[in-house]
Structure formats: C-alpha cells, structure tokens
Amino acid sequence: MEPKTHLTAEEGKQEIFITRSFDLPLDLLFKAYTEPELVEQWMGNKVLKLENTPHGGYQFETRDAQEKVLFRANGTIHSFVPNQNITRTFEMENTPFPVQLEFLDFEAITDEKSKLTMQMVFKSVADRDNMLKLPFAQGINMAHNQLQTIMSKAKPANL
C-alpha cells in the first residue's frame, strides 16, 4: 500500500515538501491546527502559546516523565487565512538549527477529504540536509511515543 504521507527533498535545494491527504473535511483538518488542546493531542507537545493571527506566535514543548524539557520550539505566524493557509517560522530552541520558514496550504479534495501541503524552507542546503540526516528526528519521535504512552495511561478513552 502506498504511504499517505509523501516527502520530496531534491538534491541541492534548501526546501522540503511534505504532502498528506486526510479522510477529514477541510474545516476539521484546519481546526487541528487552531485549537491548542487538539494540537497537543496530535503533536504530542504541550502548547505554551498559540496565537493564530498575523503577527501572532506559538511555542510548544515536550518534557519527559521527570519534567525535564526534551524539546521546545517556537515561531511567528506571518499569515493566517482560515481553511486556506498558514505561513509561519519554526525554530527549535537550544539547538544549532537556524530558524526555518513554513508554508502550509490546506485544500478540500471532496466534502469529506482534504489535503495539506507543507513547504519548509531552510537557511541553507546544508542546514536542510543536517535536519534530514541527523537521528534527532527519531529521538523526538521516541519522546512523542513516550509521552503518548503516558497520556494514554492518564486519560483512557478520553481523547
């Protein structure tokens, strides 16, 4: 079966495209990005701040069971058009990775299906490749999985 999430990263370019089709109406897909409690559930991060307006911003963090911060990221919202697009920056705090620019385009495929295209633009080709190559992505994933385990124990059938 073909995977639902596609990633394109051409050699020598400082950008990544991620596309994904959802079995969700467009407004529900968009809502997943606008309600802090929903963002927390699917991103697996705590949402410290989420101001979805032009000139707004956001901050997310993940802590381990001992309350140690594993991951914290923030960004500025540049453009916010409901059910159409979000343009924002993304920066991981306390890492050598420079800030990146993200274009999120939301579109309806049918009344019940929608599609998201994310374009991430990096400061340089090397920065993009480091981001892709370093095993930290798996590290974050593991942190998320741990958190999900904790959450699912804490809130059974409550999601």
Added chain:
Amino acid sequence: MNLRRDVFQAIADPTRRAILLLLASQSMTAGAIAANFDTARPTVSKHLQILTECELLAQEQKGREVYYHLSVVKMKEIADFLEPFRQLWDDRFNKLEAVMKAYQSKK
C-alpha cells in the same frame, strides 16, 4: 552529484513508485511489469529506462529475456536519508486524523 537529484525526481512519480513496489519481492520482465498497469507499454518502458538510469533498477539477461530487479544499495540510500523524517510526519498526521475523527464524532 546530479545523480541524487535524478533519483528523487524518479521516485516522485507514482507509476515509478508502483514499479519499485512491484519489484520489491521479485525480478520481472518488462512485459510482466507492464501487464500490471493500464498505461501503454512504451510509457512503462520509459519509466523502466528512467529508473535504470538512476541506478534504482538493474537489468539481468536470462536467456532471451531481460529481467529487472531493485538495486538494493540505491534504494537503501534513499530510505536512510529521508524515511525517518517522513515517518515522523506520517505518525503525526495519522494521529491528527484519529484525533479529529474522535472530535467529529463527539460533536
């Protein structure tokens, strides 16, 4: 260095990805591969040519037939490079879908 870019262009096409999947478990002749697609035979041949040029597929002569098989080294190179990051987002988006379906049914 242009080779890598070609590789990513090669796997950006859905038919070519389907061909790679088809060959994941067996080597096949061009005719047998083409039989799996509605597209015209020359189109499939063109896809096979591109995949071979990018060293994703290798050809092997067996009697009168030419068999295509995956070039494991090249496939692994792509997978190692991009798959963890793709997987990270795939997991997140699967979660998003599940969370929003639960949210929808609650309303």
